Amino acid sequence: MSYLIDRRLNGKNKSAVNRQRFLRRYKKHIQKAVSDAVGKRSITDVEQGEKITIPSQDVGEPVLGHGPGGKRTIVHPGNREFIAGDTVPRREGGGGGAGSGRASNTGEGMDEFVFQITQEEFLEFMFEDLALPNLVKRQLAGSDAFKTRRAGFSSVGTPNQINIVRSLRAAHARRIALGGPKRRRIRELEQELAALQAREPVLRDNKRIAEIQEEIELLKRKIEHLPFIDEFDIKYNLNVKDPLPSSKAVMFCIMDVSGSMNQATKDMAKRFFILLYLFLKRNYDHTEVVFIRHHTSAKEVDEEEFFYSRETGGTIVSSALRLMKEIMAARYPTSEWNLYGAQASDGDNWNDDSSVCYELLTKEIMPFLQHYSYVEITPREHQALWHEYQQVKEQFPDCFALQQIVEVKDIYPVFRELFQRRPA
């Protein structure tokens, strides 16, 4: 007779820990692959998993074995035309015939070790060692998040919360307490009985002995009748719900859509915004995005319009900043929200306007923001806007950052640079 067991419902991820260990060990390789992949991917699938390739010798597990050379005889199957004594030219690198069945030891013949990481892991590696500058504000935001916590014991509850140890302990205590006087009385009576029985048979008070025996019987029966467990013995685990503070962030994406920004530049801006968005999403429970595009005047738009509609005209950056300020005041009270700003532009601005931007940023926006990053996507020299922004950075060195991007492959390094975890 055999045992037949259905194991399909057991966990299937037995290897998960070992897999994690492997990923941890080859972190450097994977990070490099991830960073290459981010540069190469199209915008819509930055979030996918990735195929990782590591040179075989780097993941090798060395064991002692024989190398090529020396004298060896190998038996092969499937002889057709050979007869004993034939000689054959040695095949290049083959050492005579195809492998001798030993190659499997070292995994030779495979130059690369290839495997797949999941989307989650991909993001993990992508944002590893990055941190959001400045503390995250957490807010008791009402109803949606609770954490249940043990809070001692209670005498009311539902059956699934019965605490068996406590209940039985209470029952035991009750039985001791209620039976105590009776047991004491029994002990007294037994002593008396012993004393009576110790007398000479003629002197015994048989009537008293019978009385005592009867009383002992009665008391014993009473003790026996104490209920083993009573309703008020039962104790329940008490759980209380604590509201969880949740963190919310809003990200303002500001982009110049004037004629000078072509599709390629916008594409780069979009990649940057997507990276930032994914990053925020990992760090906050709720993340909202506000898209503001501008040329000479600014407008809040949806994502589609933000990236794909084209307009022409001049550029007044301050219009966007002003709109951002208004939206902040109207919808995102700084007591509840973590605010982030990200601006992408090719650096063009109406000359007089740049100083207005400086004023706006330093006085009315930056004091409320967690972080503001500005990327300038241009191969050309910086213009007035950049220089004004540099002065903003001097005033807010911790939460203002500006970087220049020339090509698509710069984006990820620039992003890492902006959010590199810094020693506290």
Added chain:
Amino acid sequence: MTSTDRTPISTGSEWTFELIDEYDRQIGRIAAEFGLETYRNQIEIISSEQMMDAYAASGMPVYYRHWSFGKHFLNIENHYNRGQMGLAYEIVINSNPCIAYLMEENTMAMQALVIAHACYGHNSFFKGNYLFRTWTDADSIVDYMLFARNYIAKCEEKHGIEAVESVLDSCHALMNYGVDRYKRPYPISAEEEQRRQVEREAYLQQQVNDLWRTIPAGKAEKKGQKHKPFLDEPQENLLYFLEKKAPLLEPWQREIIRIVRKVAQYFYPQRQTQVMNEGWATFWHYTLLNELYDRGLVTDGFMFEFLQSHTSVIYQPPFDSPHYSGINPYTLGFAMMSDLRRICENPTDEDQHWFPDIAGSNWVETLQFAMRNFKDESFIQQFLSPKVIRDLKLFCVLDDDNRNEIEISAIHDEEGYRTVREQLAGQYNLGNREPNIQIVDIDMRGDRAMYLEHIQHNRRPLDENTQEVLRHLHQLWGFDVHLQSLQDGEVTATFHCPEEDEERAHH
């Protein structure tokens, strides 16, 4: 037998638990009639994901944690998901009860094949073969693995994952040199193991301190007298030696070495009996299922499906095929087992000449005898018949790096049979396959360096991993390690760790 008296157990391809039970009962009954003795079977139905997990852990239901298993898992997952590899239909573990996994995707016919192959074929081999009987403890292996897993997890908590991992890495590199070839360990239970581990820890540390004795030696001993070697005889079990003698190891590191050593010992018989084990299991699934058919218990469709996968399992691509990767142990094993039966039942004159003892004997007894008392090397040496050599068209290729051409030294003809048989047997001798490396001395009076010798066989050199493995050895030993390759007493290559100048051997 006509089709009218067929009462098949099932006709569809879907399996159910009741059907598996019924097939198992029928196959078990026939197996018992043929005298197969087995451990009790524990058949577990698992999904393909679980099969991949099982694969990564060499089939063990419990294994300690290590990145290399994660690597194997990723590799399997990658190949499987891309369709480059089908999963094996079965994994079976040498334990008592004998655990066999069936994949839920398989059809009824495949499940029956696996039951016959694993639960009665491999199972009876585990129970009967002398190597398994001597070297492994089917009763305690799962318990032991549980102990190992918990112990290593505890070490990771105490000393950090990285520290434990690096010891394991080093042990794995030397795993093939952690095997006792002659002494038999005795079985103990998991709790006993745990209790002893604590005792061992204390005791071992005392022992090692011997190496550390710093009291100056007497003058007479210091000069003149030739120093007595630290070792009475060379040590081939490197891990055992390290566990007992490495001066700098912490007790927990010794215990980890011991665990790896025990696991290596457990798997050692499997590495020595691949051809026999697979041949035996394949022969029996073939025999048992045909018997089921003859008794009218399975349908023609069942047989077609079974024969198709049986044929692909025992397919041997010829040496010049792109799919060729050495001799298929299933093919060779099945051919030899079937041929043994033939020699017993229908001996030819040639068989009478080559196998006078067994030609015409009772085939069940003869096969049992062969299964119980041999390993691959001796099994081939003893039983590889001219007919099998002819059928597989085996031939020997002599590759000597002193000559420009390789030579066909023997083929499947009257002059060649003995050579082919001898060479093929040698090919399965682990002693030939793995370099013969032993610890020959420890410099107790100097820098405590360890000296090893590699005795070359037919001038075959060590491969390019040697330096890397030596690094692991050095890590465990804690002092310099020197290795020499010797051919006929002459040093042909030397390796050192830490490396000395440019002596490093390049290939």
